[in-house]
Amino acid sequence: MAADLDTRISETADLVERALDDMLPAREGPLGRVVDAMRHGALNGGKRLRPFLTIAAADIFSAPRDRSVRVGAALEMIHCYSLIHDDLPAMDDADLRRGRPSVHKAFDDATAILAGDALLTDAFLVLSDPATHPDAEVRCRLVRDLAEASGKAGMVGGQMIDIYAEQKTLDIAGIEELQRLKTGALIRCATTSGGVVGGADEADIAALQAYAEDLGLAFQIVDDLLDAFGSAEDLGKPVGQDADMDKATFVKLLGAEGARSKALELVSSAKERLSRFGERAAPLAGAADFVFERKN
Amino acid sequence: MAADLDTRISETADLVERALDDMLPAREGPLGRVVDAMRHGALNGGKRLRPFLTIAAADIFSAPRDRSVRVGAALEMIHCYSLIHDDLPAMDDADLRRGRPSVHKAFDDATAILAGDALLTDAFLVLSDPATHPDAEVRCRLVRDLAEASGKAGMVGGQMIDIYAEQKTLDIAGIEELQRLKTGALIRCATTSGGVVGGADEADIAALQAYAEDLGLAFQIVDDLLDAFGSAEDLGKPVGQDADMDKATFVKLLGAEGARSKALELVSSAKERLSRFGERAAPLAGAADFVFERKN
Numbered sequence: 188m189a190a191d192l193d194t195r196i197s198e199t200a201d202l203v204e205r206a207l208d209d210m211l212p213a214r215e216g217p218l219g220r221v222v223d224a225m226r227h228g229a230l231n232g233g234k235r236l237r238p239f240l241t242i243a244a245a246d247i248f249s250a251p252r253d254r255s256v257r258v259g260a261a262l263e264m265i266h267c268y269s270l271i272h273d274d275l276p277a278m279d280d281a282d283l284r285r286g287r288p289s290v291h292k293a294f295d296d297a298t299a300i301l302a303g304d305a306l307l308t309d310a311f312l313v314l315s316d317p318a319t320h321p322d323a324e325v326r327c328r329l330v331r332d333l334a335e336a337s338g339k340a341g342m343v344g345g346q347m348i349d350i351y352a353e354q355k356t357l358d359i360a361g362i363e364e365l366q367r368l369k370t371g372a373l374i375r376c377a378t379t380s381g382g383v384v385g386g387a388d389e390a391d392i393a394a395l396q397a398y399a400e401d402l403g404l405a406f407q408i409v410d411d412l413l414d415a416f417g418s419a420e421d422l423g424k425p426v427g428q429d430a431d432m433d434k435a436t437f438v439k440l441l442g443a444e445g446a447r448s449k450a451l452e453l454v455s456s457a458k459e460r461l462s463r464f465g466e467r468a469a470p471l472a473g474a475a476d477f478v479f480e481r482k483n
Numbered sequence: 484m485a486a487d488l489d490t491r492i493s494e495t496a497d498l499v500e501r502a503l504d505d506m507l508p509a510r511e512g513p514l515g516r517v518v519d520a521m522r523h524g525a526l527n528g529g530k531r532l533r534p535f536l537t538i539a540a541a542d543i544f545s546a547p548r549d550r551s552v553r554v555g556a557a558l559e560m561i562h563c564y565s566l567i568h569d570d571l572p573a574m575d576d577a578d579l580r581r582g583r584p585s586v587h588k589a590f591d592d593a594t595a596i597l598a599g600d601a602l603l604t605d606a607f608l609v610l611s612d613p614a615t616h617p618d619a620e621v622r623c624r625l626v627r628d629l630a631e632a633s634g635k636a637g638m639v640g641g642q643m644i645d646i647y648a649e650q651k652t653l654d655i656a657g658i659e660e661l662q663r664l665k666t667g668a669l670i671r672c673a674t675t676s677g678g679v680v681g682g683a684d685e686a687d688i689a690a691l692q693a694y695a696e697d698l699g700l701a702f703q704i705v706d707d708l709l710d711a712f713g714s715a716e717d718l719g720k721p722v723g724q725d726a727d728m729d730k731a732t733f734v735k736l737l738g739a740e741g742a743r744s745k746a747l748e749l750v751s752s753a754k755e756r757l758s759r760f761g762e763r764a765a766p767l768a769g770a771a772d773f774v775f776e777r778k779n
Contacts, residue, residue, distance in 0.1 A: 217647040218640045225635065272600060277573075277592035296573035297646055300596065304568060304603060305635040311607045312630035315623045323619035330611040330626050338604035339521065343597050344514045350593055351513040 192473035199242050199259075200235040202252070206260040210313060220294070224302035225309075228290045229267040234481075236406075236474070237262045237377035243470040244381025244395055257319045258329060258384045261310040262377045265337045268306035269373075271299050273346065307337075320384055328383050336376035345369025357435040363404065370410075371403035378402075378471075394460055398471065401457035406478050408450040411436040412443065417482065454479045488769035495538050495555075496531040498548070502556040506609060516590070520598035521605075524586045525563040530777075532702075532770070533558045533673035539766040540677025540691055550616055554625060554680045557609040558673045561633045564602035565669075567595050569642065603633075616680055624679050632672035641665025653731040659700065666706075667699035674698075674767075690756055694767065697753035702774045704746040707732040708739065713778065750775045 207229050214222050238259025245255035274281040274289035275296060282292050291299035313319060314329045335341055345368030352365065378399035382392045415438045437446045457475045461468035503525050510518050534555025541551035570577040570585035571592060578588050587595035609615060610625045631637060641664030648661065674695035678688045711734045733742045753771045757764035 217644040218635065220647055221635055221640060221643040268600075272596055275573075275596065277571075277596060298643070300568055300571065300573060301639050301643055303600075304564075305639045307600065307603055308630050308634035308639065311626055312634060315626040315630065317623075323623045326623050327611045327613075327619045327626075330607055330623075334604050334608035334611065338608060339514065339517055339601040343601045343604065344517060347517040347594070347597055348513040351516055 192470070192477060195470055195473070196234065196239060196477065199239045200233070202242070202256050203235045203238040203260055203263055204230060204232070206256050207263065210260060210309065220298060221301050221305055224290050224294045224298045225306050227287075227293050228271045228299075228302055229264060229306060231267075231285055231287065233263075233285060235259070235263060236478070237266055237373060239474060240374065240378040240399065240402075240471070241381040241384075243468075243474060244378050244387075245385040246381075246470065247464050247467045248382065248385030248387050248391075250381070250385035253318075254320055254384050255381060257313055257316075258380050259377070261313040261319075261329075261333065262373065262380065264306045264310040264313070265333065265342070266373060268303040268310075269337075269342055269346070271303040271306070275299055278346075278350070325383060325386075329380055332376050332380060332383065336372040341368055341372035341376075342370075345372070359437075359440055362435055362437060362440070366404060366407040367400075370407055371400060374403035374406065375399040391463070394463055398457045398460035398475075401453045401460065402475055402478060405450045405453035405457065405475070408437045408446050408453070409478060409481065411438045412446055412450070413482070414438075416443065450479055488766070488773060491766055491769070492530065492535060492773065495535045496529070498538070498552050499531045499534040499556055499559055500526060500528070502552050503559065506556060506605065516594060517597050517601055520567075520586050520590045520594045521602050523589050524567045524595075524598055525560060525602060527563075527581055527583065529559075529563075529581060531555070531559060532774075533562055533669060535770060536670065536674040536695065536698075536767070537677040537680075539764075539770060540674050540683075541681040542677075542766065543760050543763045544678065544681030544683050544687075546677070546681035549614075550680050551677060553609055553612075553615045554676050555673070557606040557615075557625075557629065558669065558676065560602045560606040560609070561629065561638075562669060564599040564606075565633075565638055565642070567599040567602070571595055574642075574646070621679060621682075625676055628672050628676060628679065632668040637664055637668035637672075638666075641668070655733075655736055658731055658733060658736070662700060662703040663696075666703055667696060670699035670702060671695040687759070690759055694753045694756035694771075697749045697756065698771055698774060701746045701749035701753065701771070704733045704742050704749070705774060705777065707734045708742055708746070709778070710734075712739065746775055 211222055211226050211229065213219060213226070241259035241262055242252070242255045270284060271290045273279050274284055275291050281289050283289060290302055310333065311330055314333060315326055319329070320326050337343065345365055348365045349369055357365065375396055378395050379392050382395045387395070437449065441449060454475045458472045461471055507518055507522050507525060509515060509522070537555035537558055538548070538551045566580060567586045569575050570580055571587055577585050579585060586598055606629065607626055610629060611622055615625070616622050633639065641661055644661045645665055648657070653661065671692055674691045675688050678691045683691070733745065737745060750771045754768045757767055
């Protein structure tokens, strides 16, 4: 299974990379500069976890792959725009992203702001395009779910809490709320959108959502563990940043073993949520194991 | 007519202000901070030209006002997000906007980036909501048109040209292309989206588009004239900035009289495009006069 999963993850990542490459054709002149910056931020050989979840969830309902890949690529555009803006000097001021210069280092701040804006906008262009699904009700639902997950009451709101909350004083409930917005909302939307594009009924979508909520929180706990104990080489960015900033993290509040066992519990709970789908959900169950075992 | 138009413009602006106020309810805590910044950038007593065009175009087809106001508000969210990001130190570095501190001055750069991102995202949330139109095909068309008009091949692309093109060497065709993207695309989309939400056929939408293209260019030429000859008090921002930067503008290339007569020609042409709609298009014709006569 593990080898199968690795193959599947890399196959999905290739599909998404190709789709993004097609959606962002290079151009000449100043327009070319913003597209180059979008490509730098989006075509980066990432793991493509969110599109993996979209495509794996859509596969349960035998959705045509060309549709689910488009939806996954739109989710990834949102993820990549958020990284471009988060890396800006005014935000996290990060020079490196996956071992390469971040967009504002490779270009400049103005170009990074605009490239992020354009990727965010393109995500909705992709979802509203009839090539994504022939039924406009389905396309509208995808647009709406993504706008909710990524806006002020989702990812952007989570980033605001991350920057402005009195982090040292956050308790476990506070961190869980922060992560539910900052990373959880998009992971949840990626998964349920796979169901939506596959024509799942509401009960199936609710099960996918419950899975994704457990998975999203496990993902963040593992992120904290990697920041505390991972290697900078594996991560492609400096480690120990949370402790340096005296941030409240799952590791700080629960200890390393407590955080590990909470993540393991969540992974196990996530997999149980998939029982109604039987063997068809094996890739999603594998993704939960992957999230726990990942090194970066 | 002129007094009627003034009344209508201010009534429409009030409708849009109220709609935006409802769509952006204040919140507590760090989430409240991003909403406060969105409100600062969006609830600013602007002229609301774009929503005026949307609502006036939709009125031709007797669209329910609650629908056209929502579409106009979404267009205005995009316009306001673009101003928030353009004002950032990394872009135009403007401290004032309509006589008030710009969002990054009233808050900070990180908050301004995120508030812009959230307004951009909310525009698509509003358009994809069934309250905007019961037919999902119509909502999807609105989403798609707006994403095209505001993204890399529209407003964002125009901003890139504005920042990075060798402006001193731009000729009239070059400036027209820049403005077609930077301000024209959104003015065009605002107008045609009124037709779309009103159920206009493609021939009517084409006529609205032709009107809006003339109007958008006239709007920009008048902007150049105001920058060269307007008063800072009327504008709420410094004047003479284009000449200080030795930017190629319509005024510089055509002279003041040449620019004025080109704007007047475009306004007249814009009004002719409306002939198929008869008296129902009087507010759009009035908007063309307003664009020419405005003082800020």
